[in-house]
Amino acid sequence: MTESTLSLHEKDRSKMPLEYTTEEGDLRIVGFWIFLAAELVLFGTLFGTYLVLQSHTAGGPTAKDLFEIGPVMAETIVLLVSSFTCGLSTIELRRHNKKGLIGWLIVTILLGLVFVGLEVNEFYTYAVHEGAPISRSAFLSGFFVLLGTHGCHVSLGIIWIIGILLQLGKRGITPVTARKAFMAGLYWHFLDVVWIFIFTAVYLTGLVI
Amino acid sequence: MDENQNQMSEQVRAGFPWKQVIGLLLSLALTFIALWIAVGLSLPVHVTLTIIVGLAIFQAFIQLFMFMHVTEGTEPVHQLIGILFGIYVAFAVVGGTLWILAYAL
Numbered sequence: 318m319t320e321s322t323l324s325l326h327e328k329d330r331s332k333m334p335l336e337y338t339t340e341e342g343d344l345r346i347v348g349f350w351i352f353l354a355a356e357l358v359l360f361g362t363l364f365g366t367y368l369v370l371q372s373h374t375a376g377g378p379t380a381k382d383l384f385e386i387g388p389v390m391a392e393t394i395v396l397l398v399s400s401f402t403c404g405l406s407t408i409e410l411r412r413h414n415k416k417g418l419i420g421w422l423i424v425t426i427l428l429g430l431v432f433v434g435l436e437v438n439e440f441y442t443y444a445v446h447e448g449a450p451i452s453r454s455a456f457l458s459g460f461f462v463l464l465g466t467h468g469c470h471v472s473l474g475i476i477w478i479i480g481i482l483l484q485l486g487k488r489g490i491t492p493v494t495a496r497k498a499f500m501a502g503l504y505w506h507f508l509d510v511v512w513i514f515i516f517t518a519v520y521l522t523g524l525v526i
Numbered sequence: 527m528d529e530n531q532n533q534m535s536e537q538v539r540a541g542f543p544w545k546q547v548i549g550l551l552l553s554l555a556l557t558f559i560a561l562w563i564a565v566g567l568s569l570p571v572h573v574t575l576t577i578i579v580g581l582a583i584f585q586a587f588i589q590l591f592m593f594m595h596v597t598e599g600t601e602p603v604h605q606l607i608g609i610l611f612g613i614y615v616a617f618a619v620v621g622g623t624l625w626i627l628a629y630a631l
Contacts, residue, residue, distance in 0.1 A: 330600075333599075334598070337598075337600060343599065343600055346599060346605075347601075347604050347605050347608070350604075350605035350608050350609055351605075351608045353612070354608045354609050354611060355612065356612075357609075357612040357613060357615075357616045358612055358615045358619065360616065361615065361616030361619040361620050362619055364616075364619075364620050365619050365622075365623030365624065368620065368623070368624055369627045386565065390557075393557055394554070394557075397550065397553050397554060397557065398550070400550075400553075400589065400593060401547075401549070401550040401593075404543070404545075404549065404592075405546055407593075408543050408546065503594055506589050506590075506593045506594045507594070509589055510586045510589050513553075513557075513582050513586055513589070514582055514586070516557070516560075516582070517578050517579060517581070517582040518579070518582075521560060521561065521564040521578050522564075522575060522578075524564055524565060525564050525574050525575065525578075526571060
Protein backbone atom coordinates (compact mmCIF):
# COMPACT_ATOMS: atom_id res chain seq x y z
CA MET A 318 0.00 0.00 0.00
CA THR A 319 1.17 3.47 -0.80
CA GLU A 320 0.87 6.27 1.70
CA SER A 321 -2.69 7.53 2.19
CA THR A 322 -3.54 10.30 -0.23
CA LEU A 323 -5.09 12.26 2.63
CA SER A 324 -1.55 13.15 3.69
CA LEU A 325 -0.79 14.45 0.21
CA HIS A 326 2.10 16.78 -0.05
CA GLU A 327 0.99 20.41 -0.05
CA LYS A 328 2.23 20.79 -3.61
CA ASP A 329 0.11 17.91 -4.92
CA ARG A 330 -2.96 19.06 -3.04
CA SER A 331 -2.64 22.53 -4.56
CA LYS A 332 -3.22 20.95 -7.97
CA MET A 333 -6.68 19.78 -6.91
CA PRO A 334 -9.79 21.96 -7.35
CA LEU A 335 -9.98 24.64 -4.65
CA GLU A 336 -12.51 22.84 -2.44
CA TYR A 337 -10.10 19.89 -2.05
CA THR A 338 -7.00 21.97 -1.32
CA THR A 339 -7.27 21.58 2.46
CA GLU A 340 -7.47 18.23 4.24
CA GLU A 341 -10.47 19.52 6.19
CA GLY A 342 -12.39 20.42 3.02
CA ASP A 343 -11.53 17.05 1.55
CA LEU A 344 -12.83 15.13 4.58
CA ARG A 345 -15.96 17.24 4.84
CA ILE A 346 -16.89 16.51 1.22
CA VAL A 347 -16.53 12.76 1.82
CA GLY A 348 -18.65 13.22 4.95
CA PHE A 349 -21.29 14.99 2.89
CA TRP A 350 -21.47 12.03 0.51
CA ILE A 351 -22.16 9.80 3.53
CA PHE A 352 -24.94 12.20 4.55
CA LEU A 353 -26.42 11.95 1.04
CA ALA A 354 -26.29 8.15 1.30
CA ALA A 355 -28.31 8.38 4.55
CA GLU A 356 -30.80 10.72 2.86
CA LEU A 357 -31.18 8.14 0.11
CA VAL A 358 -32.21 5.58 2.74
CA LEU A 359 -34.68 8.07 4.27
CA PHE A 360 -36.35 8.54 0.90
CA GLY A 361 -36.19 4.77 0.33
CA THR A 362 -38.38 4.16 3.40
CA LEU A 363 -40.89 6.77 2.21
CA PHE A 364 -40.97 5.24 -1.29
CA GLY A 365 -41.54 1.79 0.24
CA THR A 366 -44.44 3.10 2.34
CA TYR A 367 -46.01 4.97 -0.54
CA LEU A 368 -45.79 2.07 -3.00
CA VAL A 369 -47.41 -0.33 -0.53
CA LEU A 370 -50.23 2.11 0.28
CA GLN A 371 -50.78 3.31 -3.30
CA SER A 372 -53.79 1.07 -3.87
CA HIS A 373 -55.40 1.84 -0.49
CA THR A 374 -57.58 4.74 -1.47
CA ALA A 375 -60.43 4.04 1.00
CA GLY A 376 -63.04 4.93 -1.59
CA GLY A 377 -61.42 8.33 -2.15
CA PRO A 378 -59.74 9.64 -5.29
CA THR A 379 -57.17 7.34 -6.89
CA ALA A 380 -53.83 8.26 -8.42
CA LYS A 381 -55.40 8.11 -11.88
CA ASP A 382 -58.21 10.50 -10.84
CA LEU A 383 -55.82 13.05 -9.35
CA PHE A 384 -52.64 13.24 -11.38
CA GLU A 385 -52.45 15.51 -14.39
CA ILE A 386 -49.44 15.15 -16.61
CA GLY A 387 -49.11 18.86 -17.55
CA PRO A 388 -48.18 20.36 -14.16
CA VAL A 389 -46.05 17.30 -13.35
CA MET A 390 -44.00 17.70 -16.53
CA ALA A 391 -43.60 21.43 -15.75
CA GLU A 392 -42.20 20.59 -12.30
CA THR A 393 -39.92 17.92 -13.74
CA ILE A 394 -38.47 20.14 -16.46
CA VAL A 395 -37.95 23.08 -14.08
CA LEU A 396 -36.06 20.87 -11.63
CA LEU A 397 -33.98 19.20 -14.37
CA VAL A 398 -32.95 22.58 -15.77
CA SER A 399 -32.12 23.86 -12.27
CA SER A 400 -29.85 20.84 -11.80
CA PHE A 401 -28.16 21.80 -15.08
CA THR A 402 -27.66 25.46 -14.05
CA CYS A 403 -26.32 24.22 -10.72
CA GLY A 404 -23.79 22.11 -12.68
CA LEU A 405 -22.80 25.25 -14.60
CA SER A 406 -22.26 27.07 -11.28
CA THR A 407 -19.79 24.35 -10.25
CA ILE A 408 -17.90 24.88 -13.52
CA GLU A 409 -17.71 28.62 -12.83
CA LEU A 410 -16.47 27.78 -9.34
CA ARG A 411 -13.66 25.72 -10.88
CA ARG A 412 -12.79 28.69 -13.09
CA HIS A 413 -12.69 30.88 -9.96
CA ASN A 414 -15.23 33.14 -11.64
CA LYS A 415 -17.17 34.67 -8.75
CA LYS A 416 -19.67 36.54 -10.93
CA GLY A 417 -20.51 33.45 -12.98
CA LEU A 418 -20.83 31.30 -9.87
CA ILE A 419 -23.18 33.76 -8.14
CA GLY A 420 -25.18 34.30 -11.34
CA TRP A 421 -25.83 30.58 -11.97
CA LEU A 422 -26.61 29.96 -8.29
CA ILE A 423 -29.23 32.74 -8.42
CA VAL A 424 -30.77 31.17 -11.56
CA THR A 425 -30.78 27.83 -9.74
CA ILE A 426 -32.63 29.13 -6.68
CA LEU A 427 -35.12 31.06 -8.86
CA LEU A 428 -35.93 27.80 -10.69
CA GLY A 429 -36.13 26.12 -7.26
CA LEU A 430 -38.68 28.72 -6.17
CA VAL A 431 -40.74 28.11 -9.34
CA PHE A 432 -40.65 24.38 -8.57
CA VAL A 433 -41.81 24.90 -4.96
CA GLY A 434 -44.55 27.25 -6.19
CA LEU A 435 -45.81 24.69 -8.71
CA GLU A 436 -45.77 21.98 -6.07
CA VAL A 437 -47.63 24.08 -3.48
CA ASN A 438 -50.21 24.89 -6.15
CA GLU A 439 -50.57 21.18 -6.94
CA PHE A 440 -51.03 20.30 -3.24
CA TYR A 441 -53.57 23.10 -2.81
CA THR A 442 -55.56 21.90 -5.83
CA TYR A 443 -55.65 18.34 -4.52
CA ALA A 444 -56.47 19.21 -0.92
CA VAL A 445 -59.02 22.00 -1.49
CA HIS A 446 -60.60 21.50 -4.91
CA GLU A 447 -60.35 17.75 -5.45
CA GLY A 448 -61.33 16.65 -1.95
CA ALA A 449 -58.03 14.82 -1.46
CA PRO A 450 -56.33 16.12 1.72
CA ILE A 451 -53.64 14.15 3.56
CA SER A 452 -56.22 12.60 5.94
CA ARG A 453 -58.49 11.24 3.18
CA SER A 454 -56.76 7.87 2.64
CA ALA A 455 -53.57 5.90 3.25
CA PHE A 456 -52.63 6.55 -0.39
CA LEU A 457 -52.84 10.32 0.11
CA SER A 458 -50.97 10.20 3.45
CA GLY A 459 -48.12 8.37 1.75
CA PHE A 460 -48.24 10.73 -1.22
CA PHE A 461 -48.16 13.97 0.78
CA VAL A 462 -45.46 12.74 3.17
CA LEU A 463 -43.14 11.60 0.36
CA LEU A 464 -43.67 14.66 -1.84
CA GLY A 465 -43.75 17.00 1.17
CA THR A 466 -40.40 15.68 2.43
CA HIS A 467 -38.87 16.28 -0.99
CA GLY A 468 -40.43 19.77 -1.20
CA CYS A 469 -39.08 20.65 2.27
CA HIS A 470 -35.61 19.55 1.15
CA VAL A 471 -35.82 21.81 -1.90
CA SER A 472 -37.00 24.74 0.26
CA LEU A 473 -34.16 24.13 2.71
CA GLY A 474 -31.73 23.98 -0.21
CA ILE A 475 -32.92 27.39 -1.40
CA ILE A 476 -32.34 28.92 2.05
CA TRP A 477 -28.91 27.23 2.29
CA ILE A 478 -27.80 28.53 -1.12
CA ILE A 479 -28.96 32.06 -0.22
CA GLY A 480 -26.69 31.85 2.85
CA ILE A 481 -23.78 30.71 0.68
CA LEU A 482 -24.45 33.55 -1.79
CA LEU A 483 -24.13 36.06 1.07
CA GLN A 484 -20.81 34.51 2.13
CA LEU A 485 -19.54 34.46 -1.47
CA GLY A 486 -20.46 38.13 -1.83
CA LYS A 487 -18.66 39.01 1.38
CA ARG A 488 -15.57 36.78 1.26
CA GLY A 489 -15.19 35.83 -2.40
CA ILE A 490 -14.08 32.38 -3.52
CA THR A 491 -11.85 30.87 -0.82
CA PRO A 492 -11.17 27.18 -0.05
CA VAL A 493 -13.97 27.37 2.57
CA THR A 494 -16.65 29.08 0.47
CA ALA A 495 -15.67 26.91 -2.52
CA ARG A 496 -16.27 23.80 -0.42
CA LYS A 497 -19.66 25.10 0.74
CA ALA A 498 -20.77 26.01 -2.78
CA PHE A 499 -19.64 22.60 -4.06
CA MET A 500 -21.52 20.73 -1.30
CA ALA A 501 -24.71 22.76 -1.89
CA GLY A 502 -24.40 21.76 -5.56
CA LEU A 503 -24.15 18.07 -4.63
CA TYR A 504 -27.25 18.45 -2.46
CA TRP A 505 -29.18 20.09 -5.29
CA HIS A 506 -28.28 17.37 -7.81
CA PHE A 507 -29.26 14.78 -5.21
CA LEU A 508 -32.73 16.33 -4.91
CA ASP A 509 -33.08 16.05 -8.67
CA VAL A 510 -32.17 12.36 -8.48
CA VAL A 511 -34.92 11.85 -5.86
CA TRP A 512 -37.37 13.69 -8.11
CA ILE A 513 -36.56 11.39 -11.05
CA PHE A 514 -37.76 8.48 -8.91
CA ILE A 515 -40.82 10.40 -7.68
CA PHE A 516 -41.71 11.17 -11.31
CA THR A 517 -41.36 7.50 -12.23
CA ALA A 518 -42.63 5.66 -9.14
CA VAL A 519 -45.41 8.09 -8.16
CA TYR A 520 -46.69 9.90 -11.24
CA LEU A 521 -45.99 7.62 -14.21
CA THR A 522 -46.80 4.51 -12.19
CA GLY A 523 -49.99 6.19 -10.96
CA LEU A 524 -51.05 6.82 -14.54
CA VAL A 525 -50.29 3.24 -15.63
CA ILE A 526 -51.73 1.15 -12.79
CA MET B 527 -9.08 34.35 -6.36
CA ASP B 528 -6.11 34.74 -8.60
CA GLU B 529 -3.41 33.53 -6.22
CA ASN B 530 -5.18 30.20 -6.02
CA GLN B 531 -4.91 29.26 -9.64
CA ASN B 532 -4.30 25.58 -10.03
CA GLN B 533 -4.03 23.06 -12.81
CA MET B 534 -7.59 21.80 -12.67
CA SER B 535 -9.05 25.27 -13.07
CA GLU B 536 -6.80 25.94 -16.03
CA GLN B 537 -8.01 22.77 -17.72
CA VAL B 538 -11.60 23.78 -17.13
CA ARG B 539 -11.07 27.38 -18.15
CA ALA B 540 -11.14 26.74 -21.86
CA GLY B 541 -14.13 25.16 -23.43
CA PHE B 542 -17.82 24.74 -23.52
CA PRO B 543 -19.54 22.72 -20.74
CA TRP B 544 -20.29 19.75 -23.01
CA LYS B 545 -20.67 17.31 -20.16
CA GLN B 546 -23.41 19.40 -18.55
CA VAL B 547 -25.27 20.08 -21.81
CA ILE B 548 -25.18 16.40 -22.82
CA GLY B 549 -26.34 15.46 -19.30
CA LEU B 550 -29.29 17.86 -19.56
CA LEU B 551 -30.31 16.71 -23.06
CA LEU B 552 -30.05 13.03 -22.08
CA SER B 553 -32.10 13.66 -18.91
CA LEU B 554 -34.82 15.49 -20.84
CA ALA B 555 -34.85 12.79 -23.55
CA LEU B 556 -35.14 9.99 -20.97
CA THR B 557 -37.95 11.85 -19.15
CA PHE B 558 -39.99 12.23 -22.34
CA ILE B 559 -39.30 8.65 -23.47
CA ALA B 560 -40.53 7.41 -20.08
CA LEU B 561 -43.65 9.58 -20.39
CA TRP B 562 -44.29 8.28 -23.92
CA ILE B 563 -43.90 4.66 -22.85
CA ALA B 564 -46.23 5.12 -19.88
CA VAL B 565 -48.94 7.21 -21.56
CA GLY B 566 -48.50 6.80 -25.32
CA LEU B 567 -47.93 3.06 -25.62
CA SER B 568 -50.24 0.53 -24.05
CA LEU B 569 -47.80 -2.23 -23.14
CA PRO B 570 -48.63 -4.69 -20.34
CA VAL B 571 -48.36 -2.98 -16.94
CA HIS B 572 -45.35 -4.93 -15.66
CA VAL B 573 -43.42 -4.36 -18.90
CA THR B 574 -44.10 -0.61 -18.72
CA LEU B 575 -43.03 -0.47 -15.06
CA THR B 576 -39.81 -2.40 -15.73
CA ILE B 577 -38.84 -0.10 -18.59
CA ILE B 578 -39.60 3.20 -16.82
CA VAL B 579 -37.80 2.13 -13.62
CA GLY B 580 -34.82 1.12 -15.77
CA LEU B 581 -34.85 4.53 -17.47
CA ALA B 582 -35.04 6.28 -14.06
CA ILE B 583 -32.01 4.37 -12.77
CA PHE B 584 -30.08 5.23 -15.95
CA GLN B 585 -30.99 8.91 -15.53
CA ALA B 586 -29.94 8.88 -11.87
CA PHE B 587 -26.51 7.56 -12.90
CA ILE B 588 -26.22 10.36 -15.48
CA GLN B 589 -26.76 12.89 -12.68
CA LEU B 590 -24.28 11.08 -10.44
CA PHE B 591 -21.45 10.94 -12.97
CA MET B 592 -22.02 13.97 -15.21
CA PHE B 593 -23.17 16.52 -12.63
CA MET B 594 -22.08 15.29 -9.22
CA HIS B 595 -18.40 14.52 -9.88
CA VAL B 596 -18.65 11.34 -7.82
CA THR B 597 -15.25 10.15 -9.05
CA GLU B 598 -13.40 13.32 -7.96
CA GLY B 599 -11.37 14.01 -4.84
CA THR B 600 -8.16 12.60 -3.41
CA GLU B 601 -9.67 9.18 -2.63
CA PRO B 602 -13.03 8.92 -4.38
CA VAL B 603 -13.35 5.26 -3.42
CA HIS B 604 -14.58 6.32 0.04
CA GLN B 605 -17.52 8.34 -1.26
CA LEU B 606 -18.25 5.71 -3.93
CA ILE B 607 -18.50 2.96 -1.30
CA GLY B 608 -20.67 5.22 0.88
CA ILE B 609 -23.11 6.15 -1.87
CA LEU B 610 -23.26 2.61 -3.30
CA PHE B 611 -24.11 1.26 0.15
CA GLY B 612 -26.83 3.94 0.46
CA ILE B 613 -28.24 2.90 -2.93
CA TYR B 614 -28.15 -0.77 -1.90
CA VAL B 615 -29.99 -0.15 1.39
CA ALA B 616 -32.58 2.10 -0.29
CA PHE B 617 -33.35 -0.52 -2.96
CA ALA B 618 -33.38 -3.31 -0.34
CA VAL B 619 -35.90 -1.32 1.73
CA VAL B 620 -38.18 -0.58 -1.23
CA GLY B 621 -37.91 -4.04 -2.82
CA GLY B 622 -38.15 -5.85 0.51
CA THR B 623 -41.19 -3.85 1.63
CA LEU B 624 -43.04 -4.50 -1.62
CA TRP B 625 -42.13 -8.19 -1.62
CA ILE B 626 -43.11 -8.82 2.01
CA LEU B 627 -46.34 -6.84 1.87
CA ALA B 628 -47.43 -7.79 -1.65
CA TYR B 629 -49.84 -10.45 -0.41
CA ALA B 630 -50.42 -9.25 3.12
CA LEU B 631 -52.52 -6.18 2.46
